[in-house]
Amino acid sequence: MASHNTDANCIFCKIIKGDIPSFKLIETDAVYSFLDIGPLSKGHALVIPKYHAPKLHDVPDEHLGEILATLKKIAVAQGVENYNILQNNGKIAHQVVDHVHFHMIPKPSDTDKEGLVIGWPAQQANMDELKKYWEEVKGKL
Template identity: 40%
Template sequence: MTIFSKIIAGQIPSFKIAENEKFFAFLDISPLREGHTLVIPKTEVDNLFDLSDDYLSELLVFARPIAKAIEKAFHCNRCGIEVIGLDVPHAHVHLIPINSANDLNFTQHKPKASDEQLKKVQELILQHL
C-alpha cells in the first residue's frame, strides 16, 4: 500500500481539496509554490499512462475545476501541471500556480509547510472551488 493509498484511506492525515469515487486531491506538504496540489486516482497504479483511457481522461476533467480554483486563489499566470511520478509509486499529477516554467522545477528546495500554512491554502482554494 502506497503512502497515497494510506492518505485516501484516512490512515495518514491530509489537507483534502476534492474527492469523488475515483479521484482524490490534496495539498503537497512540501510545496514548490503555495497552492501546490496533488491529484491521484484511488486505484493504485504506478505509472499514470498505465491507467485506462477513460480513467486518464476523467482524471483531467476532475483536476480542471481545482486548477481553475488555484488560478483564482493565487496570483499566477496559470495553473501548471506536472507529471513526474518518481517519488511515490502511485500515479499522480501536480497542479501548481506558476508565473514561469521555472516554477515547475522540481530540483528546487521544497520546504515542508506548517499545518497552519496548509490550512490557510486549503481554505483559499476551497473558497474558489
C-alpha cells in the same frame, strides 16, 4: 463506477483510505486530490487516481478523464493564470511515489523562487530518424 486497486504499503493509498491525514480538496469515486505538504508554490496540489497504479499506462482509462477535469477545477478555484501540470513515470523521470499522481503547480511570478523550475534541453531532430520513429509508433496506434 470506477474500479479500485490498492497497495497497503503505498503512502497515497493510505491517504485515500484516511490512515494518513491530508488537506483534501476534491474526492470522487475515482479521484482524490489534496494539497502537497512539500509545495513548490502556494496551492501546489496533487491529483491521484484511487486506483493504485505505478505508472500512467497502468491506470484504467475510466479514471483519466476525471483526473484532468479535477485538475481544471482546482486551477479555476485557485484563480491561477499560470501553472504547470506535471506527471512523472519512473524513478529516472523523477517519480518519487510509485502511485500515479499529477501535480498542479501554480506559477505566481516570473522568478525561479516559486513554482516549477525546469530546463528544456531541446535538440534539433534528424528528420529521417524522426520519420522512421513516427512510422513505427503510428503503426502501433
